[in-house]
Amino acid sequence: MRDWWRDLTDLVLPAECGGCGRPRTVLCARCRAALGGTGPCRVRPAPEPAGLPPVHAAARYADEVRATLLAHKERGALALSGPLGEALSGAVRAGLATVRAPGAGGGSVLLVPVPSARRAVRARGHDPVRRIAYAAAGELRRAGVPAHVLPALRQRRDVADQSELDARQRLANLAGALTVAPGCGRLLSAGRVVLVDDLMTTGASLAEAARAVRARSWADSPVRGAGSSISGPASVYGGETRERRGEQRNGPAQQWAGRRSGRPPVTAGADSADGVVDGMCAAVVAASPDAFEISRN
Template structure:
């Protein structure tokens, strides 16, 4: 219900642009153009140190400036209509993977139930649905499979090192009972809003593979600028993160 009330409030109450703060618009034309431009420039990203089992990861945009502000507004402040433009950026990252023929299966990384309850929505799932819609609109078959769940509680990742985050999430995810048949013999693309250390995506890949699925890669809305490859080479070490 929280999400519904936020959407209704956004229709009648004045809001500021999530990207730059321009008054009386949830996302101004300038920031919308920035997101659209970044979504067309998706590139591969690689954390360092790279956790074992991490599939190839593509990101739609650097996690900075307008993109960072819009992601946080959608995730933490419940600006739900921002899922559309963020989904378009994620769709650009999915296209970059070139995951092969046939319809794509987008598998969102799950949020903790307490986080979903606190926010009133699941931001990654919402962005994934928008991305699937954008892919279908442009001629690529895609559907979202919400099959992953947390099998145990994990600690808040904030402030943990890359090694600590990997230990924190190892073995924490599983495919829902009975959902493995939806993945068997099919290529899945893991999707998330942000990657930093890659620990969560590596764990998601392990869980999907253990259930009989095949991971074609991972796509995220954003990653730190330092993680983006340039001419096939990693630029520099990746800072702490997700």
């Protein structure tokens, strides 16, 4: 009922721009241009968490873009899901160009939203990332891309609010927090998986989502991962954290759990010689400005 009432209010009452507050417009032309940026770009946080798939973002998280995302997420400006979904769809298309499709046909594109904390969804009255994902899927289908939303991920334990946590603390906070819902494991192998979120800062949420999807794919594969659209199996952060310069073993203890336990190592989707990346990818509406600055396209 709450979502229905908000949707109706957005349609009936005069709106203001989610980015700058200009009256009688959901998002003005200037703020739409900021949201579109200069086109989707490959982004990398520093330090880059192990297992993070290739991530593309539509815009920098600043100024009008930041205000737009907060208006949609925290103030319930639901009409903004349209332009935000359009921006996300561009980042998805850019990401798909970096992954090999499974088999000859390619299959459908599965947008897998990173789930919000249950208490946050209750407080907001909606799941902003899922709403944007559905808008993006619609944009992609209109462009001829067979995209569907698969809300496959669930939180299996509560996590702390991450707003005051640094990169290392966020990794520890989220380690093992996500799982794939029953019945979704096989569906994930039926198409190209794109993890989607509204914002990437440290990359911890996307890395944990990738770990959960890879672990489910590995468990469900008849030959333990062969033939899956996901690039290899994964343990809990079973790799190294890549810094801006070189690779250093400076991640949390969880990163080395996979090697100690003898479980299969993580495959982070490393670039191949021809510039194509195997496995899943990720797409976000916005990323921190620093993530754009260290992009190595």
